[in-house]
Amino acid sequence: MELKSKRRPPAAPLSAMSDIGFLLLIFIMLLSLINYRKEVRIEYPEAKRVEITDADHELEIWIDREGLVTVEGLPLDGEGLEGTIAGAIAEHPDLRVQILADRGTPYRHIDGVIRILQTLQHRAVGFVVKEDL
Amino acid sequence: MKIKKFFTHRADDPMGALNDLSFLLIIYFLVIAGFNTNRGFLLNLPSREKPRIVQKDDLLRLSLSREGELLFEGEGLSEEALDTLLAQNLAAHPNMTVFLSLDPDVPYQRFVDTVHVIRERRVENFSFSPSGG
Numbered sequence: 001m002e003l004k005s006k007r008r009p010p011a012a013p014l015s016a017m018s019d020i021g022f023l024l025l026i027f028i029m030l031l032s033l034i035n036y037r038k039e040v041r042i043e044y045p046e047a048k049r050v051e052i053t054d055a056d057h058e059l060e061i062w063i064d065r066e067g068l069v070t071v072e073g074l075p076l077d078g079e080g081l082e083g084t085i086a087g088a089i090a091e092h093p094d095l096r097v098q099i100l101a102d103r104g105t106p107y108r109h110i111d112g113v114i115r116i117l118q119t120l121q122h123r124a125v126g127f128v129v130k131e132d133l
Numbered sequence: 134m135k136i137k138k139f140f141t142h143r144a145d146d147p148m149g150a151l152n153d154l155s156f157l158l159i160i161y162f163l164v165i166a167g168f169n170t171n172r173g174f175l176l177n178l179p180s181r182e183k184p185r186i187v188q189k190d191d192l193l194r195l196s197l198s199r200e201g202e203l204l205f206e207g208e209g210l211s212e213e214a215l216d217t218l219l220a221q222n223l224a225a226h227p228n229m230t231v232f233l234s235l236d237p238d239v240p241y242q243r244f245v246d247t248v249h250v251i252r253e254r255r256v257e258n259f260s261f262s263p264s265g266g
């Protein structure tokens with residue numbers, strides 16, 4: 001006896017799509033949580049041409065208009081900053097230090113950080129600026 | 134002409150709206166994740182312990198005043214004029230070293246502006262320090 005198979009009309013499995021969607025959502029949410037950084041309210045300096053200064057391991061040093069130096073949300077004095085940088089370099093020798101300073105910050109405060117980096121013989125430093133469009 | 138529908142969208146299907154919402158959230162988090170990229174410029178800090186000996190003719194001294202005015206031999210210099218000066222000096226002295234002396238109170242933005250012009254001219258030997266430091 002010949003069996004007749006019933007042909008169903010083609011249909012897209014929408015439930016699988018939503019599963020993928022939610023998995024992607026959770027993945028990207030976790031990723032953005034890992035990338036989360038404690039920002040300091042600064043007005044970025046601007047330059048016409050910029051390059052990406054990101055590295056695998058980096059330490060962001062924020063300097064606000066009044067010269068307050070902050071790392072990962074913690075305000076630091078010179079000694080504290082030196083210890084933090086030295087510890088970070090010991091953990092990741094390929095560490096890149098990024099300086100994020102307000103455009104109106106007097107240069108003396110940036111120089112204070114640069115002097116500490118020079119003392120620690122850390123040469124390559126990223127100066128973060130905003131692209132002037 | 135009657136067009137045959139493959140996919141029928143039922144009005145009481147709650148998954149459709151949920152899918153839309155999850156994809157909008159994915160796009161939102163993707164965009165947010167992209168905001169964390171640091172852009173700017175990389176500088177090799179001048180070494181404090183190993184001063185370089187530079188021939189007098191190869192040295193170009195610039196200074197930034199407290200008000201942010203760029204000075205060369207005591208005279209004010211615009212960014213365009215600096216660019217021309219660098220081009221002329223690079224042609225005459227390929228091993229030119231630019232030394233920028235900064236007033237400790239000069240706003241950081243002026244440092245960024247000056248470094249930008251110097252970098253655009255691809256000056257390889259560049260050093261900077263605060264005046265009197």
